[in-house]
Amino acid sequence: MEQNASTTTTVTATALSPQNIKPLFKSIQAFLFDCDGVIWKGDKLIEGVPKTLEMLRSQDEIFSSSFAAAMYLKINGFPQDKKVYVIGEEGILEELALAGYTGLGGPEDGKKSVQLKPNCLFDHDKSVGAVVVGLDQYINYYKLQYGTLCIRENPGCLFIATNRDAVGHMTDLQEWPGAGCMVAAICGTTQKEPIVVGKPSTFMMDFLLKKFQVDTSKMCMVGDRLDTDILFGQNAGCKTLLVLSGVTTLSDLEDPSNTIHPDYYTSKVADVFEFLEQCP
Amino acid sequence: MEQNASTTTTVTATALSPQNIKPLFKSIQAFLFDCDGVIWKGDKLIEGVPKTLEMLRSQDEIFSSSFAAAMYLKINGFPQDKKVYVIGEEGILEELALAGYTGLGGPEDGKKSVQLKPNCLFDHDKSVGAVVVGLDQYINYYKLQYGTLCIRENPGCLFIATNRDAVGHMTDLQEWPGAGCMVAAICGTTQKEPIVVGKPSTFMMDFLLKKFQVDTSKMCMVGDRLDTDILFGQNAGCKTLLVLSGVTTLSDLEDPSNTIHPDYYTSKVADVFEFLEQCP
Numbered sequence: 001m002e003q004n005a006s007t008t009t010t011v012t013a014t015a016l017s018p019q020n021i022k023p024l025f026k027s028i029q030a031f032l033f034d035c036d037g038v039i040w041k042g043d044k045l046i047e048g049v050p051k052t053l054e055m056l057r058s059q060d061e062i063f064s065s066s067f068a069a070a071m072y073l074k075i076n077g078f079p080q081d082k083k084v085y086v087i088g089e090e091g092i093l094e095e096l097a098l099a100g101y102t103g104l105g106g107p108e109d110g111k112k113s114v115q116l117k118p119n120c121l122f123d124h125d126k127s128v129g130a131v132v133v134g135l136d137q138y139i140n141y142y143k144l145q146y147g148t149l150c151i152r153e154n155p156g157c158l159f160i161a162t163n164r165d166a167v168g169h170m171t172d173l174q175e176w177p178g179a180g181c182m183v184a185a186i187c188g189t190t191q192k193e194p195i196v197v198g199k200p201s202t203f204m205m206d207f208l209l210k211k212f213q214v215d216t217s218k219m220c221m222v223g224d225r226l227d228t229d230i231l232f233g234q235n236a237g238c239k240t241l242l243v244l245s246g247v248t249t250l251s252d253l254e255d256p257s258n259t260i261h262p263d264y265y266t267s268k269v270a271d272v273f274e275f276l277e278q279c280p
Numbered sequence: 281m282e283q284n285a286s287t288t289t290t291v292t293a294t295a296l297s298p299q300n301i302k303p304l305f306k307s308i309q310a311f312l313f314d315c316d317g318v319i320w321k322g323d324k325l326i327e328g329v330p331k332t333l334e335m336l337r338s339q340d341e342i343f344s345s346s347f348a349a350a351m352y353l354k355i356n357g358f359p360q361d362k363k364v365y366v367i368g369e370e371g372i373l374e375e376l377a378l379a380g381y382t383g384l385g386g387p388e389d390g391k392k393s394v395q396l397k398p399n400c401l402f403d404h405d406k407s408v409g410a411v412v413v414g415l416d417q418y419i420n421y422y423k424l425q426y427g428t429l430c431i432r433e434n435p436g437c438l439f440i441a442t443n444r445d446a447v448g449h450m451t452d453l454q455e456w457p458g459a460g461c462m463v464a465a466i467c468g469t470t471q472k473e474p475i476v477v478g479k480p481s482t483f484m485m486d487f488l489l490k491k492f493q494v495d496t497s498k499m500c501m502v503g504d505r506l507d508t509d510i511l512f513g514q515n516a517g518c519k520t521l522l523v524l525s526g527v528t529t530l531s532d533l534e535d536p537s538n539t540i541h542p543d544y545y546t547s548k549v550a551d552v553f554e555f556l557e558q559c560p
Contacts, residue, residue, distance in 0.1 A: 043396055114417065114456075116323055121453045137394065137421045144419070144457045148447070166469050167428070173401045176394075177424045177469040184468025188461040189446050 013242065013253060016266035018278040024264065025276065028239060029218040030060055030208055034199070036165070037224035037246020038269060042172035046245045048270020055273050068197035068204050069132045069160050070099035075207060078158075082129030085150050087143050087182055088136045088162065096132070104128065105146060110138025114145060124149040133186055133194065134162035135179040137170065148189040159190065163198035165228075169246070200232050222269065224248055226260040239263050293522065293533060296546035298558040304544065305556065308519060309498040310340055310488055314479070316445070317504035317526020318549060322452035326525050328550020335553055348477035348484050349412045349440050350379035355487060358438075362409030365430050367423050367462055368416045368442065376412075384408065385426060390418025394425060404429040413466055413474065414442035415459040417450065428469040439470065443478035445508070449526070480512050502549065504528055506540040519543050 014020060033039060039049055069092060073084070078101070086092050086106040096103040104125060114122065128150040136143070151159050165178035183194055197203045208214045216237040223229020224246025233240040240262040244250060252258060253265060266272070294300060313319060319329055349372060353364070358381070366372050366386040376383040384405060394402065408430040416423070431439050445458035463474055477483045488494045496517040503509020504526025513520040520542040524530060532538060533545060546552070 042398060044398060116417065116450050116456075118322055118324060118452050120451055122451075122456075137396065139419065139421055139424070141417045141419055141457065144461055148457055148461075149454075164468075166471050170396050171400055171402075172398050174429075176396075176402075177421065177428055177465070181424055181428075181465045181468040185457070185461045185465035188444075188464025189457040191446050 013262045013265045016241065016264045016271055016275060018275045018280070020264075021272065021275040022279050024220070024239070025272075027218065028060070028220045029214045030212075030220075031056055032204065032219055032221045032233070032238065033269075034221075034223035034225070034229045034246075036168045038222055038229075038243050041169050041245065043170075044172065046268055046270070048268065048273060052270045052273040055276070067095050068207075069134075069162055070095040070101065071207060072160060072195065072197045072203060073101060073130060073158075074099050075211075078130060081127070083125055083127050085125070085128045085131045085147055086134075087139065087147050087186070088132060088134030088179070089138075092132055092134050092162065103132075105143060107138055109143050109146065110136075110140065112140070112142040114142050122146075122149065124153070126154055128154055128157060130158035130160055131186070132160045132162065133179065133183050135165075135168060135170075135177075136182050137176075139182055139185070144185055144189065147186055151186070151190045151192060159186065159192055159194045161194035161196045161198075164196055165199070199228060202236050205236050205238070226252070226258065226262075230260050230262045233262075234260070241266065243268055245269070293542045293545045296521065296544045296551055296555060298555045298560065300544075301552065301555040302559050304500070304519070305552075307498065308340070308500045309494045310492075310500075311336055312484065312499055312501045312513070312518065313549075314501075314503035314505070314509045314526075316448045318502055318509075318523050321449050321526065323450075324452065326548055326550070328548065328553060332550045332553040335556070347375050348487075349414075349442055350375040350381065351487060352440060352475065352477045352483060353381060353410060353438075354379050355491075358410060361407070363405055363407050365405070365408045365411045365427055366414075367419065367427050367466070368412060368414030368459070369418075372412055372414055372442065383412075385423060387418055389423050389426065390416075390420060392420070392422040394422050402426075402429065404433070406434055408434055408437060410438040410440055411466070412440045412442065413459065413463050415445075415448060415457075416462050417456075419462055419465075424465055424469065427466055431466070431470045431472060439466065439472055439474045441474035441476045441478075444474075444476055445479070479508060482516050485516050485518070506532070506538065506542075510540050510542045513542075514540070521546065523548055525549070 083102045084096050085104050093103040093106045131147045131150050150157050161183040162179055164180040164183055166180045167175040168178040170176035205216050219238040221233025221238040222241045224243050230240045242262040242265040245268040363382045363384055364376055365384050373383040373386045411427045411430050430437050441463040442459055444460040444463055446460045447455040448458040450456035485496050500519040501513025502521045504523050510520045522542040522545040525548040
């Protein structure tokens with residue numbers, strides 16, 4: 001690309017405000033949320049999230065990436081009589097149940113251990129047709145073997161990753177291994193690559209486009225990370241809103257070395273609710 | 281590469297026998313052993329292994345890959361006052377202790393769990409200067425977080441993998457996640473690549489060459505897998521001996537589709553002992 005050295009261009013994000021929220025809101029048909037640092041931080045919901053999501057839900061569809069795995073199975077005609085093994089937490093099992101699928105594993109298998117004895121066969125359900133892997137704080141050797149056997153031995157078994165985030169804010173004070181850790185472990189044993197349905201895959205966007213004819217230009221990606229959430233939204237052609245409730249500070253955003261500029265930024269998701277209340 | 285269709289070349293491995301063992305044995309100064317399927321299978325030692333290793337040890341040096349991590353630290357001047365966190369089993373801790381290092385983690389951390397609560401900081405030892413990752417049947421979220429924090433937060437902390445085998449015969453009836461599973465999990469959270477000291481790294485061979493002036497042509501790689509052990513030995517310039525006590529059968533070896541031919545093959549490691557006893 002050509003660069004014009006004689007021109008100084010300052011690209012800045014606009015602070016969301018009661019003045020500019022209406023035009024943004026009118027141009028958007030779907031909001032896509034990153035969760036960690038946006039909806040919750042550690043084990044706490046970020047202030048004002050419930051009322052904001054309730055308000056948005058009454059006007060638009062809302063999709064979170066935890067819903068994407070179940071939706072992937074559904075739109076790809078995954079048979080209802082096949083089961084889904086889950087390395088991950090309760091939310092994935094709930095979404096699978098809502099979509100009409102039978103999930104196995106998850107937290108329930110967190111306390112299981114293995115018997116490494118002669119003539120002792122580790123058995124797995126041959127009707128498992130997909131293994132969904134997400135963040136799992138109860139990861140153990142039992143689950144790793146179960147998921148691996150399904151993927152290696154059940155013909156056509158899918159390997160689906162909710163996302164590949166390396167780390168996440170499981171507590172407010174520090175980062176912890178994210179879904180990318182468990183996904184990599186299963187890649188390591190199966191020597192296969194997963195179908196990723198959350199970031200950085202555009203599966204959800206493609207789904208919204210196909211199902212509701214919502215173009216990505218009518219979507220707003222809301223996230224707390226410049227180099228993943230915002231870049232991902234921009235690459236997909238979405239409007240982008242950076243919230244400062246997660247890992248990015250205002251000085252990170254304004255730092256001259258930063259090259260990723262969202263369309264808008266604000267302190268937290270609940271500002272959307274408040275600014276809409278206040279707007280002229 | 282050019283292929284001559286008019287010539288049929290049959291490349292075959294030679295069966296080890298009382299007749300040819302002496303010349304082989306005389307040409308070899310060091311044996312390198314794969315363990316799984318060669319020394320043990322599942323939780324059992326393969327028949328005749330102790331007496332064979334004892335005999336070899338009395339004549340040559342023997343190196344197993346479980347020893348390689350400790351040796352790597354030693355020859356790279358890893359300070360004795362730094363600690364080593366282990367994601368793996370007792371053998372790694374034993375080798376570290378023999379080399380004079382303080383190991384942490386391992387089986388002891390297999391029953392620890394994490395507290396994902398606000399204001400609860402997961403603490404780690406700042407004097408850990410290396411994390412060694414191998415096969416770990418007691419893998420859990422505690423160890424994954426501990427290893428990740430050391431690698432991410434302790435300046436210069438090394439990330440060492442004993443090997444990257446996808447699976448191994450933890451029981452005689454089936455394969456289980458191997459060291460490659462745990463190593464990949466830590467790659468997933470740290471976004472770093474490990475220093476691999478076992479297969480397929482040539483670290484041990486380089487070490488033997490440097491320390492004892494043993495050239496790889498004077499080494500014999502003993503393994504049960506054609507596409508890893510034997511190929512690895514061949515690529516490094518070693519003599520190779522396939523044992524049929526692991527995953528490879530004689531028909532696999534003789535199958536026309538097989539392109540990897542060891543110098544010798546035999547049913548099990550103990551044949552070396554027996555043929556030497558019987559040889560003229």
